[in-house]
Structure formats: structure tokens, C-alpha cells
Amino acid sequence: DAGITQSPRHKVTETGTPVTLRCHQTENHRYMYWYRQDPGHGLRLIHYSYGVKDTDKGEVSDGYSVSRSKTEDFLLTLESATSSQTSVYFCAISGPTANTEAFFGQGTRLTVV
């Protein structure tokens, strides 16, 4: 895989607790993305980043926040986890220009009980 690591790979958490997922890249790519994948919905964009401290909302950003203080790290935080946020979360990177392919991490399976 293209130098992209997601952690943790699996997590079970309780409703109402905050959760942070980490995406780390070693490719120095400009663009980073967080998606969630649910049956029947494909991949839906939560947030993305186009540079350090430059982030924007995706299609399903409610209940999620992100931070990118370094090129290599993109953090996704569920401020107060709910059962509807049970999903598989994928991080992706692309760059250095806009017309380039994206590389995906292996995913994080999050269960909110």
C-alpha cells in the first residue's frame, strides 16, 4: 500500500464517547480524505483537506470534525459517537496535483454500541 496507515483498524466504543481516528501518510501528498462506507451507500465523503490547516466539509460531515496540523497526519474525530456512525472508515490521499489518483488505507471498522 502507498505509504498510508490508518489507526486503529478496529474499535468498539460506547454511545456518547468521543473517538479519534488517525490517518498517517509517508508520501507527502497534498490532498487527504475521510470517507465512510455503508451498505447501499458506497463511499461518502466526510471531510477532506487540501493542505495543512486547509479542510472542507464533504457530503456527510455532521457529527464529525477533522484536523490537519502536519502534512502527514489527518485526524477524524467523532465528537459524541452515535450508533448511526457505526461504519467502515477509509482514509485516502492524492497529489501533488488535482488530476492524480487516490490511494486508500485499509480502513477502520468502528462499532458504536
Next chain:
Amino acid sequence: SQQGEEDPQALSIQEGENATMNCSYKTSINNLQWYRQNSGRGLVHLILIRSNEREKHSGRLRVTLDTSKKSSSLLITASRAADTASYFCATALYGGATNKLIFGTGTLLAVQP
């Protein structure tokens, strides 16, 4: 609602046959990309076609893009059992340097040996 919609949602064919998947999208794009996902894994990039291109080939893959109809197709020729996977189109939206990458809902391809 999602930017990209694939058709059909599921496709079952015999080994050696060709498989065609279609993708429709809603807004102006910089490029359109196709990805493959094996069960439980991250997505893998297959091919990227820019908005000023009409057709592109890569091995057994052929992709077309019709920006007037906002649609694309992916053709896999001489399919193999190993091609069994989910296939997604993704559009990189036009405008600025933000490179927002939106995925469709996917086509599940089953190739019977």
C-alpha cells in the same frame, strides 16, 4: 444525494464475457476515476480519464467519458473470476485547487468460472 451513480448495481457474468458498468454524475468535473474494491479491502485505482478526454485504455479496461451527457462507462474485456469485486466511479469536482473526490454507489461484479 451522491454525485455519482453506477448502473447496474449488480452484474453477474461468465468468465470470458465482457462486463460493462456505467456511471452518471451531476456537476462539472476535472476528471473521472474508476476504482476496484475486493471484499473487506481498501479501494485500488484502475484508471483516470480527464474531462477533455473521450476514451482511455489500460490492459483489458476501456473507459469512455461523455461530458455532454455527464456519463462514463467502464468495459472489462475477457473477464476472469479474479475480476470479481465492487467497482466505483469517482469524480474530481471542477473549481479551485480543492480536488474534492466524490464516489458513486458502486457496481458489484460477480464473474462465474
